[in-house]
């Protein structure tokens with residue numbers, strides 16, 4: 001659709017360049033089983049310059065590398081440092097996301113300060129099914145697990161004007177708790193922190209897309225990242241996506257399970273029967289505005 005007016009600065013807000021070798025054996029086995037030539041892809045995480053060559057080959061100007069803390073997968077807060085170091089090798093092309101889990105931090109507030117003030121991360125990713133928490137647990141479970149520190153995280157992200165990305169929808173990783181797949185806890189966060197930029201990754205697919213649509217219509221500060229499902233399904237999940245086209249971000253989830261190369265996802269977005277201006281917003285413009293690129 002967008003041949004004449006193709007965006008020249010594609011931004012992929014959801015790429016998994018992670019220190020995969022730190023994952024536990026089960027999680028790594030899932031990636032190897034469901035992502036073709038995974039060892040080759042894993043090596044890109046050791047060589048940022050090779051990753052940038054890959055981005056060039058796919059027509060991607062900027063990629064957000066999505067790291068997070070997950071006791072289930074084996075990722076600790078050290079992942080934040082890794083993400084910042086990776087970005088330092090290609091700061092013009094890479095945005096670094098890190099994570100936060102107050103239950104595995106000795107000093108949760110200091111961990112937040114370190115991620116935002118020292119490492120200057122570009123965003124924080126929370127993964128409820130891989131962490132076994134809800135993003136609104138600061139309301140329902142104070143004291144017992146230290147989850148009131150999530151409030152501190154959100155306050156400080158507002159102060160730094162950086163987004164919090166929340167995984168929504170199920171996960172096939174061993175040990176994942178898909179009871180936490182429902183996006184609705186985001187509603188509390190969006191109400192309590194109206195200035196916080198919230199990226200709702202995956203739009204609750206496959207079974208919570210109605211809830212995701214409600215949140216997008218209700219909250220201006222909630223964005224949809226279309227990663228992890230084939231873009232050809234976008235209109236099936238969100239038939240009226242044009243109505244919220246300033247809240248939709250392109251993401252691939254590459255090289256996650258069953259994800260084809262990024263350029264195939266970009267091509268699929270361009271083939272959608274939606275206006276060129278909407279395609280441009282999804283692939284490029286919204287992310288440029290959100291991250292002030």
Ligand SMILES: [Zn+2]
Pocket residue numbers: 014016066253256
């Ligand atoms: Zn992901």
